[in-house]
Ligand SMILES: [Fe+2]
């Protein structure tokens with residue numbers, strides 16, 4: 001039976017606030033801290049949404065045990081993932097890892113980027129059971145960023161570092177996973 005909580009109680013009152021589960025320095029929560037108002041964080045979060053949406057095609061390929069569909073889904077996911085992880089690693093991560101409080105945490109996130117790549121290679125080569133492992137890792141990885149590193153960045157980075165993170169080639173750069181240092 002659903003308890004009567006009175007006129008001022010809603011579902012939100014029943015949901016406990018989320019607490020960080022990662023490194024000791026990661027103290028803030030994305031839903032509350034306002035980091036989504038920062039252009040790069042907003043961009044990375046929007047990319048996460050597209051990546052998660054794209055991963056559903058892989059789940060369907062697994063359900064249907066359809067290798068060709070899985071290969072296509074891997075390619076689409078990889079095309080979204082690569083410019084995104086590049087943007088993270090050369091921007092926000094590069095600034096955060098300068099603080100030794102976050103060096104290890106950033107290294108583990110970078111290792112997960114490599115692991116996701118290896119998973120996609122293996123799936124495209126025919127290892128369909130790995131789809132579920134990959135999707136679990138992907139969702140956990142995004143959670144560690146959105147509810148761990150990104151809010152911590154808001155608390156720890158200074159204006160100069162944010163300017164570096166917001167440099168045009170990272171905010172507006174090519175979507176193919178690399179940036180050019182030379183003009184065309
Ligand atoms: Fe990442």
Ligand SMILES: [Fe+2]
Pocket residue numbers: 044048084088142145
């Ligand atoms: Fe990410």
